[in-house]
Amino acid sequence: MNPDLILNRRSFLTVLAAGAWYLSGIPFMRSRSVCAQSLPDGSAEGLHEVMFYRKLEDLKIECTVCPKKCRVADLERGYCGNKENRGGTYFSLVYGRACAVHVDPIEKKPLFHYLPGTTAYSLAAAGCNFECRFCQNWEIAQYRPEQVQSINLSPQTVVDQAASRGSLTIAYTYSEPVVFYEYMYDCARSGRTKGIGSIMISNGFINEEPLVRLCQYLTAVKIDLKAFTDSFYRTYCSGELEPVLHTLTVLKRIGIWFEIVVLIIPSLNDSPDEIRRMCRWIAEHLGCDIPLHFTRFRPLYKLTNLPPTPVKTLDACHRIATDAGLRYVYVGNVIGHPAESTYCPSCKRVVIKRMGYAILENNLKGGKCISCGFPIPGVWEPPGKL
Amino acid sequence: MDQTRRRFLKTAAMLAAASPLSVVARMVNDPSDGAFTPRTHKASVVIARRPSVIHDNGDIDHGVLASMIASSLCHMTGTSSVAEAWRSIVKPSEIIGIKVNAMGGRPIATHQTLVAIVARQLIAVGVPEKNIIIWDRLTAELERAGYTISRSNTGIRCFGTDTEYEPQIETAGSVGTCFSRIITQCDALINIPVLKDHDLSGVSLGLKNFYGAIHNPNKYHDNGCDPFIADLNTHPYIKQKLRLTIIDGLRAQYNGGPAYKQQWQWPYGGIIVSRDPVAADAVGTACIEEKRKEQGLPSLAQAGRPPLHIKTASARGLGCDDLNKITILRV
Structure with a gap:
């Protein structure tokens, strides 16, 4: 038996509690047919104007928040489905309208080098600028705002609730926060005035200008790198690879903390050659200290004909990444896997021992390994007030 | 557990019958006799135009319009009365x-x-009022368009899909979507779109109108909505249930659609009626192209938005897009 999987009674109870927390943490509004609030009618009253777009002839607009650059005619919506052109002005239909809210462990995002053991007040609004065939949250991400149940939650209320629940962080997650940019931006800005950080859990399909502007208020970012081929992005996500890689390099340049997650899907993005090229690119362009998480696929949404990822495939990806020089490589969605934990690159000892979303040991002090003093990169102290 | 082969087959058959998929399977295997199929119906389109259908004050003349519909249906079905025409299209049940x-x-x-x-x-041919549902995507949009909303089980019903979509994903070619529960519960569909221009697909007529029946139309606007519109219309929920298309051209719009633009609207004063949804759209498109030309506007293709979906729909076997092969009757 793998000694890493042996649990004492305390650890067992810790993991059990974290598991129960997770199960209760299914976003509270997943049902579409309960009582969707009606959106503001054809007028602009009560709507929030989009920050990044430009006006065109005949009341058309071009959205510039993401590389899709949707050209949208009057009364039409962009690809995300949650912004609408009304008389030549582009409005967000989800500003202040959260369709999923919950307090999650930060490890669920996953961010492993960011305030471990703390919680994130997590929220989503309907819509996405991708359509991944394996979408995990398609019942909110692939629906339009009027088709899902939502509650009104102003940015100030979000910050107040996060604070009252003891969360150090607000997470924009579950769907794609780039498409509710204005809401996220205002929440993040308000949060920073109270010392509450903000993290964006994103596909990284965002233009540079809005990204840079947003990052002044964010404290960390997690990017889902869906694959390392453009054909995968186009075929299975309705997206493109290059803009996502550009986002990663911009995050590196800005200096904000970020981690990368790759969902490994059997036969589609799991070839050793592709993983090797990806890891080499990360090492060369982002450095070897960027945490890289390989997570296990489970069949969902439109991709139900493939099996869950074999653990041995994830192990192979882990080996390739390590061989490429990456220092912090993780395996996700496999509870009890040794690569859930963080190891010191210098003395090889466990610095953060995890089981699922539970922290079993934290052997960091001041961001350094307590055994050898090696500095482990990450965000280990809460952000100050701006 | 000891299970005999017979018992196993019986159980399997019961499960299959109870499966939601079996509904679709039955529809595919047993197409309703009223549904249009290009093999059995020659493509014909009736255009009925009467300038007098729109009064000077903008009101629609009920009597004139009723006679336009009756005349169109009789010519299209080869019947001598409107009741007979409707009976050949739908069943009262x-x-x-x-x-x-x-x-x-x-x-x-x-x-x-x-x-x-x-x-x-x-209703005059025996369809109970409660069996008629006037619908679109959103109740709020119907209200804004002036429709009176009713969900009563005793009279004609009128409401939007709103949040009521089927929970399972249905696939039709390139389209994967959840359908409105209204469309899945109907036995027959009568499609009454508006004769108008569309910024992406060139025109928004009968085929495009079914974007209002799915939960994620915004995902299918690339490449002028092609092949998505055509693929959507191949789904049995639409293909096997659609009995008639009546394009409302009383007031039509030849540019700037799909939103209302007064400067490009014109009183066409007509309806375009067909059992062939592709032929109806092809003829409707020709009307818009003709008006654009008359007004000195570029063709839809020159404007960068040719209605590719109509040709694709024809290629999918949904009907005829060739104006030279469509019998056009003007009444």
């Missing part, structure tokens, strides 16, 4: 969904008068 287009608001929505006449003619 069926639940009939009348899909309108309300998204642009009252000035560019399907005219209520037209829908009301169709509903009355259906």
Whole structure:
């Protein structure tokens, strides 16, 4: 038996509690047919104007928040489905309208080098600028705002609730926060005035200008790198690879903390050659200290004909990444896997021992390994007030 | 557990019958005899135009419009009375969904008068009022277009899909979507779109109107909505249930769609009727192209938005897009 999987009674109870927390943490509004609030009618009253777009002839607009650059005619919506052109002005239909809210462990995002053991007040609004065939949250991400149940939650209320629940962080997650940019931006800005950080859990399909502007208020970012081929992005996500890689390099340049997650899907993005090229690119362009998480696929949404990822495939990806020089490589969605934990690159000892979303040991002090003093990169102290 | 082969087969058959998929399977194997199929129906389109259908004050003349519909249906079906025509299209026992287009608001929505006449003619041939559902994507849009909302089980019903989509994903070619529960519950569909231009797909007529029946139309706007519109229309929920298309051209719009743009609207004063949804759209497109030319505007292709989906729909076997092969009757 793998000694890493042996649990004492305390650890067992810790993991059990974290598991129960997770199960209760299914976003509270997943049902579409309960009582969707009606959106503001054809007028602009009560709507929030989009920050990044430009006006065109005949009341058309071009959205510039993401590389899709949707050209949208009057009364039409962009690809995300949650912004609408009304008389030549582009409005967000989800500003202040959260369709999923919950307090999650930060490890669920996953961010492993960011305030471990703390919680994130997590929220989503309907819509996405991708359509991944394996979408995990398609019942909110692939629906339009009027088709899902939502509650009104102003940015100030979000910050107040996060604070009252003891969360150090607000997470924009579950769907794609780039498409509710204005809401996220205002929440993040308000949060920073109270010392509450903000993290964006994103596909990284965002233009540079809005990204840079947003990052002044964010404290960390997690990017889902869906694959390392453009054909995968186009075929299975309705997206493109290059803009996502550009986002990663911009995050590196800005200096904000970020981690990368790759969902490994059997036969589609799991070839050793592709993983090797990806890891080499990360090492060369982002450095070897960027945490890289390989997570296990489970069949969902439109991709139900493939099996869950074999653990041995994830192990192979882990080996390739390590061989490429990456220092912090993780395996996700496999509870009890040794690569859930963080190891010191210098003395090889466990610095953060995890089981699922539970922290079993934290052997960091001041961001350094307590055994050898090696500095482990990450965000280990809460952000100050701006 | 000891299970005999017979018991196993019996259980399997029961499970199959109870499966939601079996509904689709039955529809595919047993197409309703009223549904249009290009093999059995020659493509014909009837255009009925009467300048007098629109009064000087903008009101629609109920009597003139009723006679336009009656005349169109009789010519199309080769029958001598409107009742006989409707009986050849629907059965009184069926639940009939009348899909309108309300998204642009009252000035560019399907005219209520037209829908009301169709509903009355259906009732006259024995369709119970409660079996008629006038619907579109959102109740709020129907209200803004002037429709009176009713969910009563005793009279004609009128409401939007709102949040009521089927939970399972249905696939039709390149389209994967959840359908409106209204369309899945109807036995027959009468499609009454508006004759209008569209910024992406060139035109928004009958085929495009079914974007109002799915939960994620915004995902299918690339490449002028092609092949998505055509693929969507191949799904049995539409293909096997659609009995008739009546394009509302009383007031039409030849540019700037799909939203209402007063400067490009014109009183076409007509309806375009066909059992072939592709032929109806092809003829409707020709009307818009003709008007654009008359007004000195570039063709839809020159404007960068040729209605590719109509040709694709023809290639998918949904009907005929060749104007030279469509019998056009003007009444």
